Amino acid sequence: MAGDQSQSSNQTIDITSPYFLTSADHPGQNFVGDNLLKDGNYSDWKAEMTNALFTKNKFCFVDGTLPIPDEGSNDRVIWQRCNAMVRSWLVSSMNKELKNIVKYATTARAIWDDLKERFDKENAPRAYELRRTITSVHQEIMTVSAYYTKLRGIWDEIQSVSPSPSCTCNRCTCNVGKSLTDMRDKEKLYDFLMGLNEEYSGIRSQILSISPLPSLVAAFHMVNVESSAFQVSGKKQQGKSWATNRRDDRSNEECAYCKKPGHTMEGCFELIGYPDWWTKKAKGSKNQTNRFKDQHKTAAVHDHKHTANLSREDIEHLLQLIKESKAKDTKPIANTTGLTLEEPDWDG
Incomplete structure (x- = not known):
């Protein structure tokens, strides 16, 4: 019997065998870190411990697929040594209270089954x-x-x-x-x-x-x-999309000329004319815009003919009224917009 034990302890074990232990394996190893087994974390602990035992090729010691060899077998002592190692790994991964519960279990499988019976139930x-x-x-x-x-x-x-x-x-x-x-x-x-x-x-x-x-x-x-795509285009992900926020900002604006919301006088198409890409109103409003400009031009020529009878004080007074009107963003009047002659022209 002693000769069999000596022979089994001296034989070379293949690294793929579940009986293989490295020089780094020791009884105090902890495979779960701070996640020691306690009441309430059995599922997490079991997942981490299962992974560790599979990595070490030792899960067969807890699921019963590698039973203890018969008396007289050359593998019995090797099995007992590996079983003791796995048992110590399980105990090292528990808190102090649970260690006292399983300290008398002789096999790793007995500990594994006892923990499953205690904690592996639907919560x-x-x-x-x-x-x-x-x-x-x-x-x-x-x-x-x-x-x-x-x-x-x-x-x-x-x-x-x-x-x-x-x-x-x-x-x-x-x-x-x-x-x-x-x-x-x-x-x-x-x-x-x-x-x-x-x-x-x-x-x-x-x-x-x-x-x-x-x-x-x-x-x-x-x-x-x-x-x-949102990040590349610079859109903000804060409840509403960028386009929605932009429409909300522009809806508070109102044009002082046409009194319509959504734009200012600087961008009013009725005042500056509709662009070529504005297909919806280009045809219908292009003629209207041209007529608007022709009326202003005609009024300017008409007013120019009558300004010759005005004194210099009257002209300065009119220019001052025009400046005040522009400052208040009031609607321009056709018979005054034509008075755009510069002062040097009136001196001669």
Whole structure:
């Protein structure tokens, strides 16, 4: 018996074997950091510990797929050594209260099963709280990526607290498992779209009009591209779109000439003439604008003929009235706009 133990301890173990231990492996290793197992965080702890055990190729010691070898087997001592190592890793990842509960367990699988029996149950109050949280989460000041990441964290916790049912008979032919997964993914898509800010209403309608609906990841990329376009064009993502804010700013302006809102005298087409690209009113108003200019020109010539009988004091008085009229942005009068002769012309 002693010879078998000596032989088993001296034999070379392949690095792919679950019995292989590196020189860095020791009983006090902690694979979960500050996330020590306590009442309320079993789902997170289990996910981190499962990942660590798979990485070390030691998960078979807790799920029962590698049972203890029979008495007299060359692998029995090696199994016991690895089992003790895995057991110590589990204990090192718990808080002090839970360590006292499992300290008498002899195998890593016994500890794993005991923790599962204690904590791995559906938590209805927590599931309810998470569902209420998911309906109240909105993007607000978050970026699209940050908002999506926050939702993913809540969805993952919901899955751990209330996992989706799956087929266990291995004889299912109707793919009900895939249908349930697709249904839950569709619910996640609705959650994501409902919480987006209002400036994404256009892309949201576009996504919902696609048949069949795109996947959650595809929808996220579509919205993220829209967000990048907003940033490139300088549009602000603050409740209303840039175009809406611009229209609101201009709606408070009023032209002093035509008394219409949305522009000032400097941009009034009725005063300065309609441009060629203004197709809606170019034809109907072009002649009107030309007639308006002809009337002013005729009035100017008419007034010029009568100014010869005016004294210098009368001309200066008229010029002063014109300046005051322009300062008040009053509507120009046809019989005064023609008085635009400069003073040197009146001296000669």
